[in-house]
Amino acid sequence: MLAILLFLPLGLAAAETGIDAWLRYAPIPDAESYHGSIPSIVVALNDSQISPVYTAGQELQQGINGIFGKDCTVQYEGGDGPSVTVGTVAGYAETGGSIDELPELVDDGFYMSTVGGEALILGQNERGALYGAFHYLELLAQGNVTELAFASNPDAPIRWVNQWDNLRDGGTHGSIERGYGGHSIFFWDGVVRDDLTRASQYARLLASIGINAVIVNNVNANETILNETNLDGVARIADAFRPYGVQLGLSLYFASPEALGGLDTFDPLNDTVVEWWNDKTNQIYEKIPDFAGYLVKANSEGQPGPITYNRTLADGANLFARALKPHGGIIMFRAFVYDHESLNQTLNWKADRANAAVEFFDGLDDQFEDNVVVQIKYGPIDFQVREPVSPLFTHLVKTPVTVELQITQEYLGQQCHLVYLPPMWKELLDFDLRVDSQPSPLSSILNGQRFNRKLGGYAGVVNVGLNETWLGSHLSMSNLYAYGKMAWDPTSSPEALLNTWTKLTFSHDQEVIDTIADMSMASWPAYENYTGNLGIQTLTDILNAHYGPNPASQDGNPWGQWTRADATTIGMDRTVWNGTGFSGQYPSEIAAQYESPTTTPDNLLLWFHHVPYTYRLRSGQTVIQHFYDAHYAGSATAQTFPTQWSRLQGKIDAERFEAQRFRLEYQAGHALVWRDSINNFYHNKSGIADQQGRVGNHAYRVEAEDMALDGYVPYAVSPVEAASGGYCIVTSDNSTRGAASVALERWESGRYDVAVNYYDLAIGNSTWELWIGEEMVGEWKGDLEYRIGKAPVFYIDGQTATRITFRGVEVTKGDVLKIVGVPDGQEPAPVDYISVLPEGVVD
Numbered sequence: 104m105l106a107i108l109l110f111l112p113l114g115l116a117a118a119e120t121g122i123d124a125w126l127r128y129a130p131i132p133d134a135e136s137y138h139g140s141i142p143s144i145v146v147a148l149n150d151s152q153i154s155p156v157y158t159a160g161q162e163l164q165q166g167i168n169g170i171f172g173k174d175c176t177v178q179y180e181g182g183d184g185p186s187v188t189v190g191t192v193a194g195y196a197e198t199g200g201s202i203d204e205l206p207e208l209v210d211d212g213f214y215m216s217t218v219g220g221e222a223l224i225l226g227q228n229e230r231g232a233l234y235g236a237f238h239y240l241e242l243l244a245q246g247n248v249t250e251l252a253f254a255s256n257p258d259a260p261i262r263w264v265n266q267w268d269n270l271r272d273g274g275t276h277g278s279i280e281r282g283y284g285g286h287s288i289f290f291w292d293g294v295v296r297d298d299l300t301r302a303s304q305y306a307r308l309l310a311s312i313g314i315n316a317v318i319v320n321n322v323n324a325n326e327t328i329l330n331e332t333n334l335d336g337v338a339r340i341a342d343a344f345r346p347y348g349v350q351l352g353l354s355l356y357f358a359s360p361e362a363l364g365g366l367d368t369f370d371p372l373n374d375t376v377v378e379w380w381n382d383k384t385n386q387i388y389e390k391i392p393d394f395a396g397y398l399v400k401a402n403s404e405g406q407p408g409p410i411t412y413n414r415t416l417a418d419g420a421n422l423f424a425r426a427l428k429p430h431g432g433i434i435m436f437r438a439f440v441y442d443h444e445s446l447n448q449t450l451n452w453k454a455d456r457a458n459a460a461v462e463f464f465d466g467l468d469d470q471f472e473d474n475v476v477v478q479i480k481y482g483p484i485d486f487q488v489r490e491p492v493s494p495l496f497t498h499l500v501k502t503p504v505t506v507e508l509q510i511t512q513e514y515l516g517q518q519c520h521l522v523y524l525p526p527m528w529k530e531l532l533d534f535d536l537r538v539d540s541q542p543s544p545l546s547s548i549l550n551g552q553r554f555n556r557k558l559g560g561y562a563g564v565v566n567v568g569l570n571e572t573w574l575g576s577h578l579s580m581s582n583l584y585a586y587g588k589m590a591w592d593p594t595s596s597p598e599a600l601l602n603t604w605t606k607l608t609f610s611h612d613q614e615v616i617d618t619i620a621d622m623s624m625a626s627w628p629a630y631e632n633y634t635g636n637l638g639i640q641t642l643t644d645i646l647n648a649h650y651g652p653n654p655a656s657q658d659g660n661p662w663g664q665w666t667r668a669d670a671t672t673i674g675m676d677r678t679v680w681n682g683t684g685f686s687g688q689y690p691s692e693i694a695a696q697y698e699s700p701t702t703t704p705d706n707l708l709l710w711f712h713h714v715p716y717t718y719r720l721r722s723g724q725t726v727i728q729h730f731y732d733a734h735y736a737g738s739a740t741a742q743t744f745p746t747q748w749s750r751l752q753g754k755i756d757a758e759r760f761e762a763q764r765f766r767l768e769y770q771a772g773h774a775l776v777w778r779d780s781i782n783n784f785y786h787n788k789s790g791i792a793d794q795q796g797r798v799g800n801h802a803y804r805v806e807a808e809d810m811a812l813d814g815y816v817p818y819a820v821s822p823v824e825a826a827s828g829g830y831c832i833v834t835s836d837n838s839t840r841g842a843a844s845v846a847l848e849r850w851e852s853g854r855y856d857v858a859v860n861y862y863d864l865a866i867g868n869s870t871w872e873l874w875i876g877e878e879m880v881g882e883w884k885g886d887l888e889y890r891i892g893k894a895p896v897f898y899i900d901g902q903t904a905t906r907i908t909f910r911g912v913e914v915t916k917g918d919v920l921k922i923v924g925v926p927d928g929q930e931p932a933p934v935d936y937i938s939v940l941p942e943g944v945v946d
Contacts, residue, residue: 119759131243145189148188149179153346155230156194164176170240192214205225208227213225218250234313261505263561265322265562266287266317266566267281277569281649283576283893289340315348319340337353351391377425401440416463438464440460487514488641489631492536504548505559513649519770520626523601524627525597526627528585561589578622585597585600609759637706637709637726648893652776654666655784672715676711678697678712705720709726780901804937804938808830810844831934834925855941869925869931881909
């Protein structure tokens with residue numbers, strides 16, 4: 104009998120951890136053959152160790168040595184021999200260099216020439232010089248030594264990331280809200296960490312992709328970030344960032360004057376409050392002269408704000424803008440404003456959270472100070488697998504805006520599921536909003552060109568942690584890399600970026616590049632298919648961790664993420680003529696398209712329209728049959744990921760290969776949980792059968808509650824669709840081991856893949872054994888809370904449901920299959936079902 108323990112390492116040699124990400128500077132194939140084309144001297148036109156130009160010199164030396172194995176020295180003025188010269192345009196001119204023929208550069212832009220055996224890298228500012236050095240190294244790391252000369256300017260001036268690192272409450276030990284890569288690299292026990300090595304490493308990664316500022320704390324901010332101790336600590340973080348040209352910003356708790364300053368008000372128009380914020384801002388700039396600015400979440404999800412005092416959002420934003428203006432800082436004011444208490448109106452057909460942003464900002468466009476930038480989530484709800492572009496982008500003509508994208512996969516698999524996001528971002532950025540019936544792609548609104556604004560750009564929620572993979576998953580780092588590259592140039596091809604990232608991160612081997620491209624480019628459509636399609640939103644557990652399936656939670660909740668599903672119909676009616684009126688928030692051409700189900704794209708049909716399950720799509724399928732088929736298709740795609748990845752064994756170092764193999768196996772199993780949960784829910788609700796007879800019919804399964812039980816008892820799972828058949832088994836108490844057995848009379852003798860679906864709760868580490876006959880096939884432990892990184896869940900539901908598969912198991916007809924579970928803590932070794940599958944079949 105062949106035993107394969109999927110949760111155990113393959114025993115390969117220790118390898119890379121992922122800490123260097125795409126900046127490995129690994130030797131390229133035939134590296135020595137390039138030596139004659141690569142200068143051995145780097146001339147950095149600034150010898151100050153806090154200068155990005157100095158950093159550029161160090162990076163160039165390290166990169167040339169690592170990529171080519173060639174000794175390289177750094178000098179701070181010109182010398183003999185071919186060299187790479189890096190500096191600012193002004194600095195180069197001071198050395199006597201000619202700048203007359205240089206193309207026009209904007210702030211952070213750079214010029215590069217590799218003509219004539221030398222390289223010249225000049226930035227409009229020091230940060231631009233460093234960006235140019237990283238780009239040069241990126242070319243070299245791909246073996247590109249072609250002579251070229253070009254200028255590169257960022258498409259938009261704001262290219263920030265938001266960290267959601269906590270100080271408050273559960274954040275005393277460095278937690279990160281919606282962070283799946285370990286503890287905070289900045290905070291511990293309510294203060295800034297002593298060791299900020301990882302902060303420097305993070306700044307290096309960000310600089311290499313053109314990111315110019317980091318908000319280091321959660322938008323659900325804590326006033327103690329502004330106390331003397333923490334401001335001194337924050338200044339140390341800024342020191343760690345500065346050599347990489349990365350500025351630091353802070354999220355603010357709007358009521359800080361009251362909570363920290365001891366005032367009896369935080370009214371933005373109160374003179375004492377204004378003075379308090381002016382003084383605090385001056386104090387920050389004394390400690391951090393290059394401070395970037397503030398980020399504020401106000402009057403949303405329980406956060407205080409100007410509306411508390413019947414002031415406008417513009418009054419609130421301008422309070423900070425005026426304090427920052429003398430120092431050159433900007434205020435990023437989040438448009439994620441809605442009143443979740445007033446949304447507890449699920450029977451009100453007109454209630455719609457999607458309307459909130461435009462309604463709250465209506466009439467304020469000409470009231471903001473010129474250093475206010477409104478930060479708008481890409482869609483009107485909250486980082487769903489598919490949403491229309493937020494119409495608020497078209498309502499703010501005078502006010503600069505940034506788009507908020509989420510690199511951390513809150514609703515999108517939390518880095519446990521491979522979901523490559525740039526294809527989604529590309530669709531959003533290219534979407535033409537047709538303002539005044541003129542071409543208005545979202546990217547042209549962000550960069551300021553469409554409305555002739557100077558500010559604007561990108562804000563990405565990243566949430567790296569102390570895990571050496573940074574985000575918790577090696578493949579998820581492609582999202583961070585591509586985010587920076589697309590913020591610099593939104594015309595970039597997601598697949599081309601992915602291929603470059605793969606070459607830098609893993610290998611030049613074409614099979615590695617092609618395999619990762621095939622999986623990654625298929626991953627977002629697959630995830631959309633097996634979670635929530637036709638614009639219905641991600642059908643996740645909205646009341647808990649935002650991770651696993653729970654379609655029932657989407658209605659009747661106070662958060663406004665509703666589907667209006669009943670026994671015969673489904674979808675939000677957001678039309679003007681009969682619904683919430685949301686479609687009317689768009690410019691006329693787009694509004695007209697979304698107003699009718701016949702002109703609305705099928706992939707947004709249920710976002711805008713309430714239709715019968717029997718409504719026919721353009722494909723000819725009914726809505727309900729599309730649901731069934733899409734969930735089967737998406738989960739089937741996920742099953743291919745482990746197989747594709749397995750072909751790369753030996754082509755990728757053992758440590759990273761095994762870590763990602765484990766996650767792809769997990770995803771394949773959890774995709775089936777998603778498929779069955781969603782299909783069973785809508786099958787039960789609608790009463791409409793799957794035309795292909797798949798839903799509810801599983802020929803190879805044995806329900807655990809139907810097995811012979813000893814020390815196990817049946818348990819009714821809630822929600823019911825989170826278990827196959829509505830029940831699982833749990834040990835009768837938390838100290839008694841359980842056994843469940845069944846004779847395999849229905850199976851002929853042969854080799855099978857045996858899958859066990861079980862639940863791994865974050866309240867214990869149960870162990871299980873799988874026996875067939877007298878032989879143990881394998882054993883495993885319920886310790887995913889330590890290994891997988893997703894938000895911890897304490898319930899038996901679709902979020903903790905998982906699967907382990909033992910492949911190539913010899914079965915003799917009539918063998919007794921037995922599962923033995925040993926509970927631990929409060930986790931009662933739950934089991935849902937077993938599947939005995941012909942090899943290569945997935946039930």
